[in-house]
Amino acid sequence: MARIRTIKPTYFTSLTIADLSYEQRLTFIGLWTHVDDEGRCIDDARLIKAAVWPLDDRTAADVEDDLKALTESSLITRYTLTRRSYIAVTGWAEHQRINRPTPSKYPAPEQAESSPETPLTSGDEDSSNTHTQLSEDSRPERNREQGTGKGTGNRESSVPASQAPDPAPLREDVERICQHLAQRVEDNGSKRPTITKAWRTAARLMLDKDGRTEDQVHGCIDWCQDSDFWRSNVMSLPKLREKYDTLRLQATRPTPGSNVVPIGAAAGRPSTTDQRVAEGMSVAARLRAQEAAQ
Structure with a gap:
């Protein structure tokens, strides 16, 4: 054979x-x-x-x-x-x-x-x-x-590489992001997840390829913990990276009945692009409020 x-x-x-x-x-x-x-x-x-x-x-x-x-x-x-x-x-x-x-x-x-x-x-x-x-x-x-x-045979290879624990941290900022999300998952009442190679890869790509800062990623994690998204999804860094732009847009939407758009720490530390979008939404909301009052 x-x-x-x-x-x-x-x-x-x-x-x-x-x-x-x-x-x-x-x-x-x-x-x-x-x-x-x-x-x-x-x-x-x-x-x-x-x-x-x-x-x-x-x-x-x-x-x-x-x-x-x-x-x-x-x-x-x-x-x-x-x-x-x-x-x-x-x-x-x-x-x-x-x-x-x-x-x-x-x-x-x-x-x-x-x-x-x-x-x-x-x-x-x-x-x-x-x-x-x-x-x-x-x-x-x-x-x-x-x-x-x-x-x-060789059962060790039966575990997908993306789910296998990554024994060595890649670098400090990547490790902080991974530990931050793991802690938030645990704080949310779930078992603390194992930090995998896929997590570290997603964190590194968000920092190096997507142009996010470490603070922005931390802010998005914090926002997810306080939102309905966290309660309806199993959170992981690959999923967070995949849905980051959607989550950031949700985080910058004004609350119903208010024309105030959260910026800064309350909005998860948006990037420059996020700030411009938020400011534009705020101006549009104020104009709609003025038209309604006339």
Whole structure:
């Protein structure tokens, strides 16, 4: 069964790979999904053709030519033991790591009747980095491949990265915002939430990308706590960032029957743009009040 593998971008800039034909390059990549968790398989071009080129008009002889080219480039090792031939992908254990791999049924190249030659491209950094680390278990990844999503290995990876606790604060202003919101959630009668990487990312983006000041974000958090919005929504910094402009507009609306628009701390410390909007609304409210009085 084919296996999930990964590939580094440096594969495409490798001088060793560049010397291969397109078919040879694809056969090499296809081999990664055909070999077992220790990078070995039976050396039979017919089997490799069936695994890598099942729907293409290529013959086992074509694949044999590919394997010869990969051997000459020292990307694979072909060896024999007790009259059986095997293939091992060079540098597999170093560049395509698998957690808890299934032990190989095939002998290692070191057990071969004749020792494999020293790779001719051992000094080529490009060719030695054509694989990359695979941080998933072997058996569960087959479930994912079939679309079940029920892999049972490496349960630590089952938690979405956006919900995983972020162990290290990014910086002080971001941390203050996160702690402020967590405290307000707790003050509102809920369990104090865990500060996650997603929270810190949202706080950083509000400060660096959206142009908000730390005081403005704190003010918006405080306003939410005293509003109906807080009572009807589960508050988080990603949600706060998403709805920030709407919340700020709500915070600057005049109260019914009043032409006074709260500005400053009472309105959650609006930005310059917020102040202009609030001032415009205040002027419009005063004009409507004057027209009504005439």
